[in-house]
Amino acid sequence: MTISFDEWRARSPFYDETHEAVAQSVRKFMAAEVLPHIDQWEEDGELPRELHKKAAAAGILGLNYPEEYGGHSEGFNVFHGLTQSEELAAAGAGGLGASLMTHGIGLPPILALGSEEMKRRIAPEVLSGDKIISLAITEPSGGSDVAQLKTRVERVGNKYVVNGQKMFITSGMRADYMTVAVRTGGPGMAGISLMLIETDRPGVGRTRLDKMGWRCSDTATVYFDNVEVPPENLIGPENGGFIGIMRNFNSERLGMAHGCCAMARVALKEAMDWAQTRETFGKRLGAHQSIRIKLADCARQIGATQAWVDLCAHQHMQGKGVPADYAMLKVQATRMLEHVVREAAQVLGGASYITGSKVERIYREVRVNAIGGGSEEIMLDLAGRQMGLG
Numbered sequence: 001m002t003i004s005f006d007e008w009r010a011r012s013p014f015y016d017e018t019h020e021a022v023a024q025s026v027r028k029f030m031a032a033e034v035l036p037h038i039d040q041w042e043e044d045g046e047l048p049r050e051l052h053k054k055a056a057a058a059g060i061l062g063l064n065y066p067e068e069y070g071g072h073s074e075g076f077n078v079f080h081g082l083t084q085s086e087e088l089a090a091a092g093a094g095g096l097g098a099s100l101m102t103h104g105i106g107l108p109p110i111l112a113l114g115s116e117e118m119k120r121r122i123a124p125e126v127l128s129g130d131k132i133i134s135l136a137i138t139e140p141s142g143g144s145d146v147a148q149l150k151t152r153v154e155r156v157g158n159k160y161v162v163n164g165q166k167m168f169i170t171s172g173m174r175a176d177y178m179t180v181a182v183r184t185g186g187p188g189m190a191g192i193s194l195m196l197i198e199t200d201r202p203g204v205g206r207t208r209l210d211k212m213g214w215r216c217s218d219t220a221t222v223y224f225d226n227v228e229v230p231p232e233n234l235i236g237p238e239n240g241g242f243i244g245i246m247r248n249f250n251s252e253r254l255g256m257a258h259g260c261c262a263m264a265r266v267a268l269k270e271a272m273d274w275a276q277t278r279e280t281f282g283k284r285l286g287a288h289q290s291i292r293i294k295l296a297d298c299a300r301q302i303g304a305t306q307a308w309v310d311l312c313a314h315q316h317m318q319g320k321g322v323p324a325d326y327a328m329l330k331v332q333a334t335r336m337l338e339h340v341v342r343e344a345a346q347v348l349g350g351a352s353y354i355t356g357s358k359v360e361r362i363y364r365e366v367r368v369n370a371i372g373g374g375s376e377e378i379m380l381d382l383a384g385r386q387m388g389l390g
């Protein structure tokens with residue numbers, strides 16, 4: 001008996017034939033629209049805008065978003081979303097999911113806290129792939145201590161005027177809209193608001209950042225220089241943005257943890273395929289006991305992490321998720337991925353070091369998972385505080 005990329009779903013109580021249908025549909029999209037081009041996009045440093053429209057047409061961008069805002073929610077739940085991101089991971093390029101699906105972090109604050117007019121104006125354009133939206137929280141002065149962010153907003157007459165900088169913003173070079181965390185009030189978390197900023201407003205500037213991994217995902221530093229924004233662009237109440245940011249982090253961390261499991265399975269599959277054909281010392285590599293043990297140990301760690309992801313996803317669906325769990329789960333998943341891709345690279349030997357192999361790419365993407373969306377230290381500290389320490 002062998003373990004294939006997606007076979008685990010068939011044995012999980014959380015997945016059924018409807019999830020399999022999503023998997024097959026995304027797999028078709030990947031074969032036709034992504035796999036032939038992904039290496040080129042990695043070189044280009046960004047995804048083509050048409051890909052968003054094609055992904056929308058294939059039902060990918062709108063999956064599990066409300067029908068009234070251009071999504072498809074009928075019959076879908078969080079596990080369909082996880083299935084979809086698993087299939088998007090098959091290319092072994094994490095930048096694809098990060099950039100094609102950036103609306104997964106940019107849009108939810110609008111849908112949760114925005115005015116009805118804003119939801120109807122923004123969501124359909126994004127879910128149809130016509131417009132791209134980013135989430136801009138991190139600043140050059142630091143991303144971990146969100147409560148200290150400095151991008152300042154003043155009320156001048158009937159307008160807001162925004163000044164400041166954002167850093168490491170995914171899809172930031174191509175974004176038409178940004179959901180931006182700004183300071184409208186005093187110090188700390190009670191002075192933070194969320195604001196929609198259109199990137200064609202005078203005073204918005206951006207520069208591209210080159211990166212170790214996620215290379216097909218464009219990443220930007222964004223500058224706001226006296227940008228005038230109408231009051232109706234406020235997302236939720238003034239000075240009430242912090243809760244929206246925190247809520248967003250929970251689903252982002254769950255998604256990232258699942259993404260790590262998916263990427264680890266891709267790396268393991270590459271190593272397994274190699275071990276079945278490569279011969280050393282007169283027999284298949286996989287027939288050496290130490291290699292068998294190494295790869296089975298990777299499968300053990302992926303399985304254990306996936307079980308926790310699925311449990312957290314189930315709790316998330318029922319509104320019973322606990323922030324400490326998402327935080328610890330993300331650390332578990334990134335450390336697991338770090339181990340699995342290291343072992344996979346070891347099994348592939350020199351071949352893993354050549355640019356363009358899936359394992360080489362995933363190896364370069366480990367750190368962004370361990371840092372982005374809340375770094376390991378911050379995640380474990382958050383969990384420790386929720387455990388009543390400090």
Ligand SMILES: Cc1cc2nc3c(=O)[nH]c(=O)nc-3n(C[C@H](O)[C@H](O)[C@H](O)COP(=O)(O)OP(=O)(O)OC[C@H]3O[C@@H](n4cnc5c(N)ncnc54)[C@H](O)[C@@H]3O)c2cc1C
Pocket residue numbers: 134135136137138139141142143144145167168169170171211214219368371372373374375376377378
């Ligand atoms: C490719 C990429 C894409 C990203 N996309 C986005 C995006 O779309 N939107 C967005 O807003 N942000 C984005 N980020 C930013 C990301 O969320 C931040 O990098 C992350 O939150 C950490 O912030 P920082 O890099 O400023 O590190 P810092 O906050 O400066 O921390 C540096 C290091 O010190 C550690 N540290 C900090 N404080 C403590 C402490 N008290 N105790 C112990 N250790 C501590 C941290 O864990 C970290 O390892 C992205 C980052 C990357 C690399």
